[in-house]
Amino acid sequence: MVSPVNSSGSTKERILGAAEVLFAQRGFDGASLRQLTAAAGVNLAAVNYHFGSKDKLVEEVFRRRLDALNASRLSALAKVAGHPDTTLEAVLAAYIRPALDLSHDGNGSLFMRVLARAFAEHDDTLRQFLSANYGHVMRQFTAEFARLLPQLSKQELYWRIDLVTGALTHAMSGFGMIQRKSDVSEHAHREQTAQHLIRFAVAGLSHP
Amino acid sequence: MVSPVNSSGSTKERILGAAEVLFAQRGFDGASLRQLTAAAGVNLAAVNYHFGSKDKLVEEVFRRRLDALNASRLSALAKVAGHPDTTLEAVLAAYIRPALDLSHDGNGSLFMRVLARAFAEHDDTLRQFLSANYGHVMRQFTAEFARLLPQLSKQELYWRIDLVTGALTHAMSGFGMIQRKSDVSEHAHREQTAQHLIRFAVAGLSHP
DNA sequence: GGCCAGTTCAAACGATCGTTTGAGCATACG
DNA sequence: CGTATGCTCAAACGATCGTTTGAACTGGCC
Structure with missing residues (x-):
């Protein structure tokens, strides 16, 4: 259902990359942090840890x-x-x-x-x-x-x-x-x- | 937090009117059925009853x-x-x-x-x-x-x-x-x- | 080794979502 | 009157949301 894992770059960069793709595809509300972190190949909590919210x-x-x-x-x-x-x-x-x-x-x-x-x-x-x-x-x-x-x-x-x-x-x-x-x-x-x-x-x- | 009650017209029309306003303001995902039905002055279940989903x-x-x-x-x-x-x-x-x-x-x-x-x-x-x-x-x-x-x-x-x-x-x-x-x-x-x-x-x- | 700051992890939190349920109400028709 | 039909209602359902927690793991430094 969700795009494959991205495994290059740091955690922050992988999140930003996956976020750009998913925000474009499904919108800011439509893209959930669970889809996003799964696509980036990082843990769910990583978003709040690295970006705050x-x-x-x-x-x-x-x-x-x-x-x-x-x-x-x-x-x-x-x-x-x-x-x-x-x-x-x-x-x-x-x-x-x-x-x-x-x-x-x-x-x-x-x-x-x-x-x-x-x-x-x-x-x-x-x-x-x-x-x-x-x-x-x-x-x-x-x-x-x-x-x-x-x-x-x-x-x-x-x-x-x-x-x-x-x-x-x-x-x-x-x-x-x-x-x-x-x-x-x-x-x-x-x-x-x-x-x-x-x-x-x-x-x-x-x-x- | 949510706009006041609209009390004119049939239930279907009130829902459609409120939906137009809220979809424009907050998007299709962003506007919830609870905000929507509250603004229209109708019961939450009315949307699924009259429109199906x-x-x-x-x-x-x-x-x-x-x-x-x-x-x-x-x-x-x-x-x-x-x-x-x-x-x-x-x-x-x-x-x-x-x-x-x-x-x-x-x-x-x-x-x-x-x-x-x-x-x-x-x-x-x-x-x-x-x-x-x-x-x-x-x-x-x-x-x-x-x-x-x-x-x-x-x-x-x-x-x-x-x-x-x-x-x-x-x-x-x-x-x-x-x-x-x-x-x-x-x-x-x-x-x-x-x-x-x-x-x-x-x-x-x-x-x- | 022991400690420590930085990071990742699984799990859970409370809130909110769309939808469903079943009882209750109204109006119309026999 | 009894009952059927169309609609409204409060309440609950399971799912999913963003966020938080506390433990586990990592590497470097004394």
């Missing part, structure tokens, strides 16, 4: 991926933001490409599904955690969008960013709908996907 | 709203589909406006949040139910999009529809971010929202 484990699952993702996004943004000849494409690439790279290695793609769940669940605790720890990233991108799209009112801009965010979250979590053909390399497919998302976002943000 | 209740919550929503969408689509001078705007309006009208009366807006949850949860049972009962609606709209956008390959079109769907679902479930100002009538605000979503979707679908 299930809620703290959820936070750690987010922290591990989001720290890397947002650092990568901000680093990419810093290279293009503020320059007089920066394009909308370049800023969107700084936002989208790190997420696609995350999908590439390990179970990172499952994490985007976990993230989509967090969006759908209007759980206040989780939203506050995300907003407090990673809100500044979206704020920096929003500021750059505002600079590149001066003709839009604040309200207009927020509307469009919200819609673009929804589209990207949906697309990256619902993965698998657009299958990679066998005659296309993974790298080429990722490049194709990035182009799709970026062009769509440019059109959605900058239409008259 | 919690899962069947979930299906009924969807069926009640989706039957009306999709009938309205198909009716609107039938008025414009196939005509030689039909615009993309008109088809998108047929898709979007019925959903906004649903948000208008009663707790319909909460239902869009329930729908967004269903998207995020990759629960197979629920997805099969939705696909089996309402898949034909999306198929008809897709066919009309294909007719109006002959320059796009099938793969291109699916990509864009997927992204637009994500944007709309996200926007209509995340409601409240864009607040209605007190000096704007509700009808005017709804019209504004419709224009926003439609123009965004047109740009996303038809960009070169």
Whole structure:
């Protein structure tokens, strides 16, 4: 009934890995600590010993991926933001490409599904955690969008960013709908996907 | 801790109403039958008596709203589909406006949040139910999009529809971010929202 | 060896879950 | 009136949940 034992890495890492998979598959409530620890090949009590509680484990699952993702996004943004000849494409690439790279290695793609769940669940605790720890990233991108799209009112801009965010979250979590053909390399497919998302976002943000 | 008693309508209707609210707030797993029946002002056993099980209740919550929503969408689509001078705007309006009208009366807006949850949860049972009962609606709209956008390959079109769907679902479930100002009538605000979503979707679908 | 901090383990705790039960109540029909 | 039918009710069922406990085991250090 439950996935096989994972026997590589430390206990904490095995729990985090199994949690990412099961949270993506069954949700935060739906995945029990017993399923989770069985999949990770560790004792049930290990979660509370190493993380304190299930809620703290959820936070750690987010922290591990989001720290890397947002650092990568901000680093990419810093290279293009503020320059007089920066394009909308370049800023969107700084936002989208790190997420696609995350999908590439390990179970990172499952994490985007976990993230989509967090969006759908209007759980206040989780939203506050995300907003407090990673809100500044979206704020920096929003500021750059505002600079590149001066003709839009604040309200207009927020509307469009919200819609673009929804589209990207949906697309990256619902993965698998657009299958990679066998005659296309993974790298080429990722490049194709990035182009799709970026062009769509440019059109959605900058239409008259 | 739990919302007050609802004392209007039949037992079945009170359960359905309370279920819609609580499923939107806490998810399908998160909302317990005890919270639900307490909010509806009915006995705990009433859910299993009238609906058979919690899962069947979930299906009924969807069926009640989706039957009306999709009938309205198909009716609107039938008025414009196939005509030689039909615009993309008109088809998108047929898709979007019925959903906004649903948000208008009663707790319909909460239902869009329930729908967004269903998207995020990759629960197979629920997805099969939705696909089996309402898949034909999306198929008809897709066919009309294909007719109006002959320059796009099938793969291109699916990509864009997927992204637009994500944007709309996200926007209509995340409601409240864009607040209605007190000096704007509700009808005017709804019209504004419709224009926003439609123009965004047109740009996303038809960009070169 | 003896001790100790760090970790794992089986077992149990109380709470809550969806569901079932059987008695009790209401209304309608002969 | 008697009784059948549809519904509501309090109470309990077994299962599963997150968490806690205290003993057992581990390695390194004196």
